[in-house]
Amino acid sequence: MFAKSFDTFCPMGPHVVPASLVPDPQHLRLRTQLNGHTVQDGNTADMVFSVAELIAHISQGTTLHPGTVILTGTPAGVGYARDPPRMLQAGDEVTCQIEGIGTLSNQVDLER
Numbered sequence: 001m002f003a004k005s006f007d008t009f010c011p012m013g014p015h016v017v018p019a020s021l022v023p024d025p026q027h028l029r030l031r032t033q034l035n036g037h038t039v040q041d042g043n044t045a046d047m048v049f050s051v052a053e054l055i056a057h058i059s060q061g062t063t064l065h066p067g068t069v070i071l072t073g074t075p076a077g078v079g080y081a082r083d084p085p086r087m088l089q090a091g092d093e094v095t096c097q098i099e100g101i102g103t104l105s106n107q108v109d110l111e112r
Contacts, residue, residue, distance in 0.1 A: 010071070011104060011106050012069065012104070013104065014104075015102075016067060016069065017101050017102075022100070022101070025044060025051040026044050026045055026047070026050055026051060027043065027044065027045055028043065028044045028098055028099050028100065028101070029041075029042075029043050029097075029098070029099035030042050030043065030044065030074075030075055030096070030097070030098055030099075031096070031097045032074075032075070032077070032094065032095070032096050032097075033094070033095040033097075034086075034088075034092060034093070034094055035092055035093055036093075039077045039079075039086075040074065040075040040076065040077035040078070041075065041077070042075025042076065042077075043075075046075070047072065047073070048073070054070060054072065055070070058070060088108045089108060090108055090109060090110045091107065091108065092107070092108040093105060093106070093107050093108075094106055094107075094108065
């Protein structure tokens, strides 16, 4: 969670989707595009730990309330693991899509 907790590093929205609208969280396609090019394309079926396992584990030490957001890993293709590494630059547009839920696009801005 540390890497997702820096200011401006965790865009979400514009809505949080209730679990009742997600029939099976273990069968969702996740895709990330960088400037229109697909850089990540995976499925929640490939998660090391299922959503149910994560909730069970986290709830042993943390109270989970309705609306709690749990941040997990990401599909293969992250920038630092590429050859050569590809870090986000000012002006890049990142688009993340979760099948059946929606799409979120953001433009990378200079750090201030």
